[in-house]
Amino acid sequence: QMLLLLLAPLFLRLPGAGGAQAPNATSEGCQIIHPPWEGGIRYRGLTRDQVKAINFLPVDYEIEYVCRGEREVVGPKVRKCLANGSWTDMDTPSRCERRAVYIGALFPMSGGWPGGQACQPAVEMALEDVNSRRDILPDYELKLIHHDSKCDPGQATKYLYELLYNDPIKIILMPGCSSVSTLVAEAARMWNLIVLSYGSSSPALSNRQRFPTFFRTHPSATLHNPTRVKLFEKWGWKKIATIQQTTEVFTSTLDDLEERVKEAGIEITFRQSFFSDPAVPVKNLKRQDARIIVGLFYETEARKVFCEVYKERLFGKKYVWFLIGWYADNWFKIYDPSINCTVDEMTQAVEGHITTEIVMLNPANTRSISNMTSQEFVEKLTKRLKRHPEETGGFQEAPLAYDAIWALALALNKTSGAGGRAGVRLEDFNYNNQTITDQIYRAMNSSSFEGVSGHVVFDASGSRMAWTLIEQLQGGSYKKIGYYDSTKDDLSWSRTDKWIGGSPPADQTLVIKTFRFLSQKLFISVSVLSSLGIVLAVVCLSFNIYNSHVRYIQNSQPNLNNLTAVGCSLALAAVFPLGLDGYHIGRNQFPFVCQARLWLLGLGFSLGYGSMFTKIWWVHTVFTKKEEKKEWRKTLEPWKLYATVGLLVGMDVLTLAIWQIVDPLHRTIETFAKEEPKEDIDVSILPQLEHCSSKKMNTWLGIFYGYKGLLLLLGIFLAYETKSVSTEKINDHRAVGMAIYNVAVLCLITAPVTMILSSQQDAAFAFASLAIVFSSYITLVVLFVPKMRRLITRGEWQSEAQDTMKTGSSTNNNEEEKSRLLEKENRELEKIIAEKEERVSELRHQLQSRQQLRSRRHPPTPPDPSGGLPRGPPEPPDRLSCDGSRVHLLYK
Numbered sequence: 001q002m003l004l005l006l007l008a009p010l011f012l013r014l015p016g017a018g019g020a021q022a023p024n025a026t027s028e029g030c031q032i033i034h035p036p037w038e039g040g041i042r043y044r045g046l047t048r049d050q051v052k053a054i055n056f057l058p059v060d061y062e063i064e065y066v067c068r069g070e071r072e073v074v075g076p077k078v079r080k081c082l083a084n085g086s087w088t089d090m091d092t093p094s095r096c097e098r099r100a101v102y103i104g105a106l107f108p109m110s111g112g113w114p115g116g117q118a119c120q121p122a123v124e125m126a127l128e129d130v131n132s133r134r135d136i137l138p139d140y141e142l143k144l145i146h147h148d149s150k151c152d153p154g155q156a157t158k159y160l161y162e163l164l165y166n167d168p169i170k171i172i173l174m175p176g177c178s179s180v181s182t183l184v185a186e187a188a189r190m191w192n193l194i195v196l197s198y199g200s201s202s203p204a205l206s207n208r209q210r211f212p213t214f215f216r217t218h219p220s221a222t223l224h225n226p227t228r229v230k231l232f233e234k235w236g237w238k239k240i241a242t243i244q245q246t247t248e249v250f251t252s253t254l255d256d257l258e259e260r261v262k263e264a265g266i267e268i269t270f271r272q273s274f275f276s277d278p279a280v281p282v283k284n285l286k287r288q289d290a291r292i293i294v295g296l297f298y299e300t301e302a303r304k305v306f307c308e309v310y311k312e313r314l315f316g317k318k319y320v321w322f323l324i325g326w327y328a329d330n331w332f333k334i335y336d337p338s339i340n341c342t343v344d345e346m347t348q349a350v351e352g353h354i355t356t357e358i359v360m361l362n363p364a365n366t367r368s369i370s371n372m373t374s375q376e377f378v379e380k381l382t383k384r385l386k387r388h389p390e391e392t393g394g395f396q397e398a399p400l401a402y403d404a405i406w407a408l409a410l411a412l413n414k415t416s417g418a419g420g421r422a423g424v425r426l427e428d429f430n431y432n433n434q435t436i437t438d439q440i441y442r443a444m445n446s447s448s449f450e451g452v453s454g455h456v457v458f459d460a461s462g463s464r465m466a467w468t469l470i471e472q473l474q475g476g477s478y479k480k481i482g483y484y485d486s487t488k489d490d491l492s493w494s495r496t497d498k499w500i501g502g503s504p505p506a507d508q509t510l511v512i513k514t515f516r517f518l519s520q521k522l523f524i525s526v527s528v529l530s531s532l533g534i535v536l537a538v539v540c541l542s543f544n545i546y547n548s549h550v551r552y553i554q555n556s557q558p559n560l561n562n563l564t565a566v567g568c569s570l571a572l573a574a575v576f577p578l579g580l581d582g583y584h585i586g587r588n589q590f591p592f593v594c595q596a597r598l599w600l601l602g603l604g605f606s607l608g609y610g611s612m613f614t615k616i617w618w619v620h621t622v623f624t625k626k627e628e629k630k631e632w633r634k635t636l637e638p639w640k641l642y643a644t645v646g647l648l649v650g651m652d653v654l655t656l657a658i659w660q661i662v663d664p665l666h667r668t669i670e671t672f673a674k675e676e677p678k679e680d681i682d683v684s685i686l687p688q689l690e691h692c693s694s695k696k697m698n699t700w701l702g703i704f705y706g707y708k709g710l711l712l713l714l715g716i717f718l719a720y721e722t723k724s725v726s727t728e729k730i731n732d733h734r735a736v737g738m739a740i741y742n743v744a745v746l747c748l749i750t751a752p753v754t755m756i757l758s759s760q761q762d763a764a765f766a767f768a769s770l771a772i773v774f775s776s777y778i779t780l781v782v783l784f785v786p787k788m789r790r791l792i793t794r795g796e797w798q799s800e801a802q803d804t805m806k807t808g809s810s811t812n813n814n815e816e817e818k819s820r821l822l823e824k825e826n827r828e829l830e831k832i833i834a835e836k837e838e839r840v841s842e843l844r845h846q847l848q849s850r851q852q853l854r855s856r857r858h859p860p861t862p863p864d865p866s867g868g869l870p871r872g873p874p875e876p877p878d879r880l881s882c883d884g885s886r887v888h889l890l891y892k
Helices: 002-010 048-053 116-131 153-165 178-191 221-234 248-263 279-287 299-312 343-350 374-384 398-416 434-445 520-546 558-573 590-623 638-662 697-721 733-756 761-794 801-857
Strands: 029-031 039-043 056-058 062-067 072-074 078-080 095-097 099-107 140-148 170-174 194-197 214-216 239-245 267-274 292-296 320-324 354-358 448-451 454-457 467-474 477-485 490-493 510-515 666-671 683-693 879-883 886-890
Touching: 062 072, 062 095, 099 116, 099 153, 099 398, 116 140, 116 374, 116 398, 140 153, 140 398, 153 170, 153 178, 170 398, 178 194, 178 214, 194 398, 194 434, 221 248, 221 320, 221 354, 221 467, 221 477, 239 248, 239 279, 248 267, 248 292, 267 279, 279 299, 299 343, 374 398, 398 434, 398 448, 398 454, 520 558, 520 761, 558 590, 558 638, 558 761, 590 638, 590 666, 590 683, 590 697, 590 733, 590 761, 638 697, 697 733, 733 761
Parallel strands: 099 140, 099 170, 170 194, 194 214, 239 267, 239 292, 292 320, 320 354, 510 683
Antiparallel strands: 029 056, 039 062, 062 078, 072 095, 354 467, 448 454, 467 477, 477 490, 666 683, 879 886
């Protein structure tokens, strides 16, 4: 070291880092070289202070370039001092540069979506901005290696393998189109590569199991759905319909919408789809009364759909359509030979529809992480483009591509810096190193920053969460009515929405439930008749009880007539609950009214008809007995009659009790077809009718009607069989038979008719109630009015007339007994006459035999001139006749 210090003045001046030789260089030494930026020089055998004290280094002395951090030396790393006073390789400068991290990108410069035309310049601009920042990846430099995929999966496959199998190693892949992204993302996991797309919207790419390392700054097409659901909730719509074109992107979008609306308590009532012709699906929407309709189809199909919408009149104040917002602003005015609607018709059909569009450029004039506003970005990008922005593919998506580079840079910075795992270096990445991939994935998944496209954040499926622009077509042009930030569930509303009807329409035709109530005029009229009938029954019952001591009343079995009057009163009282409905009573009282109808009718029929049936049955039983059992006619035990009525009533009580306990009647609603009101309002009337019913109503009615029907038919038969019978014990059985005829005919006709007319409340009530009223009136009049008339006109209830009544009754009884005796005597006389005729014929035969014998022995004697009677025995009688109790023999 001391030697070097002594010889330092003799050293030549060495060239600088740029490689130029100092003018005072000598052949015995080289001037010290200044270290490069972000780097230094290692001097062997010299301390830092010694280096500062000298200016020349001896010949053959070697220096080594070193760089700070993760930077690397570019150019010669070691230089040697030559004898001519210069350093080796001075024509090649040595620099400390950041380590390169390579990005493999596929830009679609042509094809179905030529988005690379604007997205590639945006990516290059982002790389420049990122690499110029010292606070982001200070030791690394992002570099781009790209190819033109032409938005073709086949072409993309070729370039994908070139990127993977050619050096340098790419730390991430950036495809564009959805079809290309699907291919790249599915293959990338085999190489432990993160995929970051800037222009893929297919919902299928949100499948984390299929694409585990996929991210995208372009939101998924399903991002429209949270906005739609938010609007549905804002306007209170619970029922929507959809119509879609049958492509994968729209099908998966609609599947996602269906899940979201279900979570929000909204129902997709109708779901229609079409391939090329939307005519039938649109007609189905009209037929199914769809009001809030979400349409998912491309622009060309949109024109076809709305031409059919115009034809079906599926537009106006009753309808709202939701469409995709990336159509051209004048899409409905563009000439399309595939439709036959005019521009005016199309304009009329699309008026008022709502569109949702992903916000790809931050609407707020705030600075992003790159220290640029969205407008400054547009201006800067426009200068880099070679043609007009409107003619450049992917110009709208360019902010997404720009923010994609920033999302990658921030994730790599977090991975390699303090946020990453200790010892992780990006230069150590290779396709087998999953550790670094996992670190980058976690950093990417937690991204959150302000970009030129808005706030950048990814959801669980790796898709960008962005704002949604909401627009409405008003007067033929789109007007912004709000923004929605799904990450914060924030709806910014401008209150500029306009509706054809003045307010948002209902999601379905407003159905007004209207009950069909019984006509009050009919109910009041029949109630008056029923009340008068009850008064008549009370009068008849009072009359019968008051005159029960009169022999004529006693001979009509007054207690059974009293039961008939009570039964008619109960049946007439059933008219009132039969006419009660929701107009008079509440829902809770309806079951009690149903039970009242059933019990009043059942018991009224059993008492009223049962007592008459008992009378006619007893008459038939007694007076159809053989002659040898005539003693039955002389005795009538009342308890048997009452027991018969009690049996009929008991059967009804038991049946009704079991019915009420096992299957009680309750209120049921019958719904009819909707009716359109005469006014032009968005409502329809749904008529409903209340019924009393039970779960097994038909079974119980079959049992009840079957039993009653057989009883009615049997009563008619018995009344007919006993029409000519006359008996003192039941002197009104002919009137009972007439009442049975009327009751049976009315009941047998009314029961099936009311079942048929059950849906017509007025007709059913009229038939049932009038049948009850008429049958009760007829029964009361036929049974009681003749008795009243007889007692009034003859005065037979007076005490002095009772003997006469008894005498008359005795006379009547003697006449009946006399008639029976005469019939018996006639039969006996017929037997005697038959025996006499046989005897006479024998006598005649004997007489003729004797005369013949005498004529042989003695000639005949001439007749006596005096005219005396001939000798011999008298001639037999020619005829017998009876007159009263005497028998006369008539001779010739």
